[in-house]
Amino acid sequence: MREWGGAALTFMENLNQLSISPQNIDYIILNHLEPDHTGFTYMLNNLAPNAQFVTTSKGVELLEEFYGIKDSSISVKTGDSLDLGNGKKFSFTEIPHVHWPETMVSYEEKSKILFSGDAFGAFGVHQGPIFDNETPNVSKEYWEEEMLRYYANIIAMFSPNVIKAIDSLKNLEIQQIAPSHGLIWKGKPEVVIRKYKRYANYNQDYAEPEICVVWGSMYGNTEKMLNAILRGISQEGLPVSVFRVPNDDPSYILAKAYKSAGLIIGTPTYEYSMFPPMKYFMELLQKKHIYYKKVLFFGSYGWSGGAQKDFEKLSQNMKWDIFEPLSFKGHPTKEQLQKGISLAIELAQQVKKIPPKVNDETY
Template identity: 30%
Template structure:
């Protein structure tokens, strides 16, 4: 194993390691990356994993991010003369994995690029130069010799429309790119420490894979037909070997739970156009937080019949504005026509701009949906500048609003159906009144809470139950910091009234409220009785809530003679 540092402001390094017979991992370690596609905060950096398979013929599986250009190419040429590489297998064309394809082909013009049809089409638009190519689909094989027969498995939308897995029958290694990965950077090549990686593994699934739960299950069904899988060689984070069975099972369980949702939303976007894919992912994340399933559909590559089937079974439609010109315009236009023709008045619709510079305008298409009878799910998202954290938060909250609209009737029915005596008994569990406030980057949020309790003495710690569909939940991942504001008895009404009201997506929750900034960057409510500065240590999933355990770093009481406001409920099946 070799680790070579690169002297840059941000720590970048390369790790190479033999991970199976004739199979070497080339892992680009991005130690300090704190955002992924802006909208998802990272606590532990990330990696971009590439693989070299040496049979009688030689294949490279994926490349790396362009920020690693010189370091990656130097490492690769130190391992092998690129002119000896026969194949470049493209798992998908997202830039963090295919960012160096053009550079590689300049060194290895003889290499045949192998990928799904959609991937090859996308790649031609990216590299703008001729190359040898081989299109593959599920069940196709590529014999490298010495027992290394590569079998391909279609896995679209995980999380890119052109994704394909590659399974080496000789070693039992499954190359999965984004699927079964995590944004976690460490010197550990494999998943020895499950406790360390599982929060990032789950958060990665929630952000990127939960909106594609049905696609996850379809891909795993195809995986079941392969031989024994000894190693998952993913595209991000440690490779899965030691906890492989458990971590694959978690993907299946999470996806099955998501796919069983009674309501589902179709989210249409245009890959590789503007910020369409990233914005759609943020909206989808907000939807899935409410327990509503999502189907992500790329307008560039989706079949017309597939689009119609999806519209026929969906409860709501989210549409990202496509380009007015360019490649695949005919296919995109036909798919939008199918959406409009198949939509019905029982569905909701939400729309957003892709910020690609050539967006179809929202209003004419929205008018057509309204003429059919569809109701607006959220205010159309109109983007006038490069999307930042606040825009992505707006998208997520808009998605959550949509999901809550679809599940509102179900929640009312659930409340009415619970046992009356049990309902009253649960309501006798009272608690204090608190406001949680958090800031990450330029995004801030707040939530009224009463399910709070001390959980440890040393270090001092607390637990908070946070509903999965709360906006602040995204700011309370492991490693995040927040403030717990304690409300005072007899002096809490105005603060409680303010934070109980429903805020529009993206609204400033602190407008009109007196605040000061804590050392951890989150707002302190000036009129609160006390405050605690906290850091999230761990999270436990409990049905419709997350139990968030946090250590307390700093605390202060403003009025020692006053007491904490107490909240008494009459029923225990809703707040």
């Protein structure tokens, strides 16, 4: 089993610094069984033979299925607690499907710290400070982007569960949130909760008044139309992000696509269907539930076409408001380019009318 970036060694060093021998560990709480957090348990089970693994009933099953551990687990459910007898007491709340079905959070009642697992997490690499209130202002934009990228790629499809999870935590007096990824929220934990609420709403309704353009082109014909479309959008002065497939990392594209109320897809036809890297991206949009967009499709074909048909299939059930598609043979004519410009203006004008989501999360 993989050992993530030296995490096991760091964990052992931390125990050592606290003068804790693994032999003396009584409980190991597993909020989430995904191997990026638990890959080490099969070893830990041997190093800490007296420890019991505390997790949900689904977690107990996964512990056996992934690591063969079955005699040393305790199953807990929402409302259960674990008193360590040293003034520390954990209570547990199940938050299924944020991210896997077995997921829970653990709240320590004395310090009021919520150990939240994947919930409230972020991608990104710590460059020094690990706490929100020690993060310099220059890094905050980076963290916002990494939080959204994490949310869009890992959590977005579970957004209704995120809303339920946040609701189920509302009676806890939280002083810190320690997720398993990203910043630890020691200064203003309420900020990350608000951010997650805002992100969770991005696929329940139109998101921010921005446009994300994703395009691919083999010979440059589709690219010619792209330029016309970008000219059209620029007349309306909206924030726009432009990505090329397969050159750009899909995780970054997904983040911007998730956040933007406007989405423009430009792709040629390839063997009677959509250019494969765009098809892959469209499937990601489906899988991650990137709903409620105002969408424009364009693309060049040689003889039969096929990309548009694929687009129509892949955009079913996405709750998208789709504009008149713009398919053309070979290179676009002047008239087609003009049409591209006017469709882009129309889309931008509609997107502009969408009110931005409240973003008062300064920390």
